[in-house]
Amino acid sequence: MQRAQLDHLIGQVLDFAPETSDxxxxxxxxxxxxxxxxxQDIPTEPVLGALKPFQTEAAALAMMGSNARLYQDMVARGSCDLSYELLGRARFRVNVFSQRGSMSIVLRQLSMEVPSPKKLGLPRIFDEMAHEKFGLILVTGATGSGKSTxxxxxxxxxxxxxxxxxxxxxxxxxxxxPHKMGTVNQREMGQDFDTFASGLRAALRQxxxxxxxxxxxxHETIEIALQAAETGHLVLGTLHTADTGQTVNRIxxxxxPSEEYxxxxxxxESLKFVVSQRLPQKRGGGRVAAFEVLRNNLRIKEVIQNGETAEKKFYNIVEEGDAYGMITFDQYLADLFAEGKVTEETAMIYASDKSNxxxxxxxxxxxxxxxxxxxDGLEIDSSYGNS
Structure with missing residues (x-):
C-alpha cells in the first residue's frame, strides 16, 4: 500500500465521522x-469489506516507512509507537502490534492545535502549576484519559x-x-533518544x-526526574495510576525497601502536585473529564514521609483540602452530576468510593x-406500642 492510498482511506474515515477519536x-x-x-464500521471507496491480514500489514508498513527502530521494536516487543500526519488535516499517535499472526493498527487522533487550559475546562489549579519554578508535577490516569492533552x-x-x-x-x-515567549525543543524517542532515562539524563546538560x-x-527515570526537580528544574511527567494516593505509593x-526512607x-520535598484524570461518558453523548487533585502541604508531606495509617490517608486529606485547591474524584463526579453533565450511573461507575x-x-x-x-409506601405505625 502506498502512502497516498493510506491517506485516502484515513481521509474517508474523517469525512464519514469527523468526531473520530480512534x-x-x-x-x-x-x-x-x-x-x-x-x-462503528466505516464505508470505504473502493469497498474493502473485512480486512485481510495482508491489507493490515501493508497499512502498517506504509506508516512505519524506513524507520529501522520501529521494526526492531516490533521484533523485540511485538509492538511499536509512532506519529502519523495527514498533511494539513489531522495528526495521530499510532500503535502497531501483532496478534494471532497478523498486524493490527490503532490510530489515536490528536488535535492540530495545542489546547489551552481554559478551552479544555481544566481545574483552575492548572493556572497555579504554570507559575511553579521547580519541583515535580505528575498527571496520571489510564491510557486515553487525556493526560498528554x-x-x-x-x-x-x-x-x-x-x-x-x-x-x-x-x-x-x-x-x-510553536515558540512563543519560551523556546521549545521537542525530542521523540527512537529518533532523538533511546530511552526516557537516557533522554532525561542528557536533558540535564541542555x-x-x-x-x-x-x-x-x-526506577531509573523517576530517580533522574527527582534529581532534576531537586536541582531547580520544573519536571512534568505522567504515570499510569488510578488516583493521586496510588501515584505516590507507586513511586x-x-x-x-532499603531506599524507602x-x-x-x-x-x-520535591512533589508539588499530582493530578489524576478519568473520562466518563457525558450525558447526551461525548466525554467529560473528571479530576482528582493532590497538592503538597504539611499534611500531605507528613503522610509521604511516614506512610498512610488508618487515621491519615491521602484520600481523606485530599477530600478535606478544598482550601488548597484539592478535590477527590468523588467530589468532582458529584459536582458533574449536580451540573447535569453525567448520570447517576456514570458517576457511580467512575467513583473511587461508591458509598461516598x-x-x-x-x-x-x-x-x-x-x-x-x-x-414506596412507608408510613409510621401509630398503633405500635399501644396494644
Missing part, C-alpha cells in the same frame, strides 16, 4: 472508527507566559508547540528550565426534592 485496522473486521466510545495545555501556558527553555521527551511527539517526561516507567514502590524524604459518592448524590437529590430511594 481508527482501527484489524484483520477480519472492516475499517472502524471509535466515536464517543462506540465503535492536559500536559500540552500546561506547557502552552508556560510557553505563553515565560521566556524559558522548555524541553520535552515524548513517545511519540503528540502536540507540536539547560532547560522545564522538562516534560512523556512517561515515567521505571515509592519502584525503589528497594530516603525516597520518602526526597519525594516529600452515593451519599453525595443522595444529598444533591434531596436538595432538588427528588426521591432518593425506590422503597
Amino acid at each position: 481508527i482501527f485496522f484489524v484483520a477480519g473486521k472492516p475499517l472502524q472508527a471509535e466515536v464517543h466510545g462506540v465503535l 492536559s500536559l500540552a495545555a500546561l506547557i502552552d501556558s508556560i510557553n505563553s507566559s515565560y521566556p524559558v527553555h522548555i524541553l520535552t521527551l515524548e513517545d511519540p511527539v503528540e502536540y507540536v508547540h 539547560a532547560p528550565k522545564v522538562i516534560l517526561v512523556g512517561e515515567i516507567r521505571d 515509592i514502590g519502584m525503589f528497594d 530516603l525516597i520518602r524524604q526526597r519525594l516529600a 459518592i452515593m451519599k453525595r448524590i443522595d444529598r444533591i437529590k434531596t436538595e432538588r426534592g427528588e426521591q432518593v430511594t425506590d422503597i
